[in-house]
Amino acid sequence: MTMDGALARVIRSAAGRAATADAEACELCAAPVAGEHPHLYDTGAADVRCVCRPCSVLFADHEAGEGRYRLVPRRRLRLPPVDTAVLGVPVGLVFFVPRSDGTVTAQGPSPAGAMRWEVDAAAWQRLAVMCPQLASVAPDVEALLVNTVRGLEEHWIVPVDDCFRMVALVRREWRGLSGGETVWPAVERFFAELTERS
Structure with missing residues (x-):
């Protein structure tokens, strides 16, 4: 599994971006996402994608998107x-x-x-x-x-x-x-x- 993309996004997120110019966006619809936001696991790319809450709801069912994206649960x-x-x-x-x-x-x-x-x-x-x-x-x-x-x-x-x-x-x-x-x-x-x- 390559983690370069996910790791880069996490590092950017943890570094405390400026609120406007560097605001993170949903990787499906490009809407701005909050600091705490859902993620999808992309089975094709073996990578994690940042998504907004409305887009995450679309993938609550494991069969959505023909299984390519899986919603990362929040359970700890x-x-x-x-x-x-x-x-x-x-x-x-x-x-x-x-x-x-x-x-x-x-x-x-x-x-x-x-x-x-x-x-x-x-x-x-x-x-x-x-x-x-x-x-x-x-x-x-x-x-x-x-x-x-x-x-x-x-x-x-x-x-x-x-x-x-x-x-x-x-x-x-x-x-x-x-x-x-x-x-x-x-x-x-x-x-x-x-x-x-x-």
């Missing part, structure tokens, strides 16, 4: 600690996205953007047996977001746009080889500000 669910070691991904800040084709990807932030690995789908299924909430993760548009860096135990089911915001934050804050002094406090704030919502 905090989970108890999940033993993701069974998935074989050796990093502490990562998100796992089950795909419509049955595969599962893991992506972790880096100074250059997201790194991506394929995860054994059978291992994901075994993990879902141990943590039944994972069976409800909507393919392509929701993720298991994990942060075990610096002793934290953060495990969330979140919309993929939250994951892109986290990747953009790490990319923006990273300094030098080790990340510098600001990246990890910024990541901790990101997780502290996550709130559950249905």
Whole structure:
């Protein structure tokens, strides 16, 4: 999955654009969108699109648009600690996205953007047996977001746009080889500000 387009949009959004000249627009109808706005997952481009609320309503049904666009849900669910070691991904800040084709990807932030690995789908299924909430993760548009860096135990089911915001934050804050002094406090704030919502 290429995240350059989605990542660029998240970075622009997080940077605090000027209200007029740089205002973000719906990528379907070109209407202005609010700072907090819905997103569509474009299955053809494997990318996230910013949309206005009226356009998002058109895609509330998964069959709309012949399945090309899927509305990214807003659900956030905090989970108890999940033993993701069974998935074989050796990093502490990562998100796992089950795909419509049955595969599962893991992506972790880096100074250059997201790194991506394929995860054994059978291992994901075994993990879902141990943590039944994972069976409800909507393919392509929701993720298991994990942060075990610096002793934290953060495990969330979140919309993929939250994951892109986290990747953009790490990319923006990273300094030098080790990340510098600001990246990890910024990541901790990101997780502290996550709130559950249905």
